Amino acid sequence: MTTVNLTRPIRTDSAAGRLFPWEAPYRTEEIATLTYNGANLFHITMGSGAATRLIGPALSSPGGATVDQLTPEKLVNRPATVVTCRPGEDGRITAALVADAFAEAGPAHGDAIVLATGWGDQPDRLDTDEYLLDGPHLDPEAATTLVELLAGNGSDLLLTDCGYLDRPGGEHARAEWTALQPWLRPTFPSDAARTYLEHYRPEKVRRDWAATIALTASIWTVVGLVGCAALDGRRIRLTLAPLPVQGVGEVPCTVVAQFVGDDGQPVTPVPLRGDPT
Template sequence: MTLVDLTHPLWAGMPKIPILPEVERHQITSIAEGAPMDISSITLALHVGTHVDAPSHVVAGGAAIDEIPVERFSGRAVVSRVDRRPGEEITVEDVLAGGPAPEPGEFLLVATGWDDRFTSPEYGDHPSLAPELAEWAVERGVPFVGVDLITPDLPVHRRGPGFDFPVHRTLLGNDVLIAENLTGLAALGGRRVRLLAFPLAIRGGDAGPARVLAETEEPGTEEPGTAETEKSGTGTGETP
């Protein structure tokens, strides 16, 4: 088995959505200045970088990140590779064309390749998940959705008056967790992997910064479940 890191590192001044404060890092003690050890601190909003959203992010009284059972952050996942432009919606048909259909209980990871733009202004103008796709994921029994985007909803500058974050509300409102700002998904497109996405257990947190990994077979070998998917006829782009 091989572990693939799907996590953006954290650093001072890193990209973020406009409403969030800058990420700052402070050196408290330094070996170079005669201290016996290096100690530093970091200040960041919980929705910067690779992280997992908790239901309390959009649901009053919803579960906070430390209240979610740890088993919820690990599971078999389908990686669907899609190709959409800024402002375009990613549909159910796109997801089914880009990988095998997730079975009930399987995670869904949507790979757009947008992570290549992470340090560019272009990162903020991205495709988004169609609200109908979020509804389909809920109906399908998908417990976790991950994207290589800053948000699965519309980009900030494309939102009209009264925008209410329909993708977030549909998913988190139905206890479907969301991982944002993943990286490296495109290379796994069309495959099944095991996702390990463990956020920091921040008491009362509406999200948690996370180290997210995909566990895969060695290149050229079959992912668990692939043969069964092909035999059943799913993953062909047809709605099951």
């Protein structure tokens, strides 16, 4: 049996948290130290989109389910099919590409779907601006097609190695914020970021986040996977461990895949310790 961690590390030098006004950088501050206090304790701050993350309906719907409402059986030992979908030269994933990739993979009914583009398979670029800004993304029609395919397959969970589901920053935030010099766009919770977000109204969000809104309204979605090349062409088992933060629609999430043999058939996971439950 092979176990693969598909989670992007959370690091202080990551681009996540410094490019968009709704992000906050990952930071640690010592509360106590081993040398002085006999223990290392830290104050940690970060945005909900710091790395690999689970997104649910509450992201865009006031009455949508929050991440803490997911039951354990939705998170543990999920059978999944890997759907390999390479984007076009501009990074765009179209409806036709999604439909062809889905048909070729032939997922089993009810499987979670791992949409693998290859973007998370180069560790050296994961902390760069280009990893987030130039990554593959779904156009709105592709997102709608994917929702229909998932619903028809009885699938309620999508995972992908795309850093964002839409083109990062979309039309408005990319031009109005990210294109500025870094000293003109200090990270949240700066006054500048707060002021921009006061003017980043629903009409802009609906355009910049069209694919995200379409998918996460009904499909639990994990973005920012890494290392999916190890899963190519396989059927696997997935375990998700999101932070159980109450009342939010997006949180950092650990994702682990398991598979056995060359045929890619799922296996019953072996407990790390103790008796099976």
